[in-house]
Amino acid sequence: MKNATIVYVDIYSIKFDLISNASKYGFQNPLMAYCGYGGPPCNDNPNVTCGQAGYNVCKEGSRYISWDGVHDTEAANAIFASKILSSNYSSPQVKFNFFFVMIR
Numbered sequence: 001m002k003n004a005t006i007v008y009v010d011i012y013s014i015k016f017d018l019i020s021n022a023s024k025y026g027f028q029n030p031l032m033a034y035c036g037y038g039g040p041p042c043n044d045n046p047n048v049t050c051g052q053a054g055y056n057v058c059k060e061g062s063r064y065i066s067w068d069g070v071h072d073t074e075a076a077n078a079i080f081a082s083k084i085l086s087s088n089y090s091s092p093q094v095k096f097n098f099f100f101v102m103i104r
Contacts, residue, residue: 010089014080018065025079027065034064034073044069 022030031041035057037048048054050068061067062075072080087093 005092005094007094008091009084010091011080014083014089017083018076018079022065026063027075028063030065032064033066033069034061035068042069 018025018027019030022028029040033043035050035055036043036045037052037055038045039056043056044066046069050057061073064073065076067073083089085096087095
């Protein structure tokens with residue numbers, strides 16, 4: 001694509017920071033899934049997934065990073081988006097000062 005810029009975003013560093021400093025972001029039990037089976041430390045059992053008999057949903061989903069051991073919660077995704085849009089984790093550091101919205 002002509003005039004395209006490919007931007008590398010270091011998602012690993014963002015995720016590592018989020019897990020390592022979970023309490024700073026208002027999260028508890030950074031490795032524990034919000035919805036799962038098995039309890040601490042991870043509440044994750046691939047044989048009992050969300051929606052199956054026996055699974056548990058914790059209270060206060062906004063206090064967890066992981067939804068089900070695979071997918072991140074809405075609260076965690078909001079932090080990811082904020083850090084990506086800051087361009088501090090991007091190379092080159094292209095500022096996202098506009099958004100293209102297609103309205104039909």
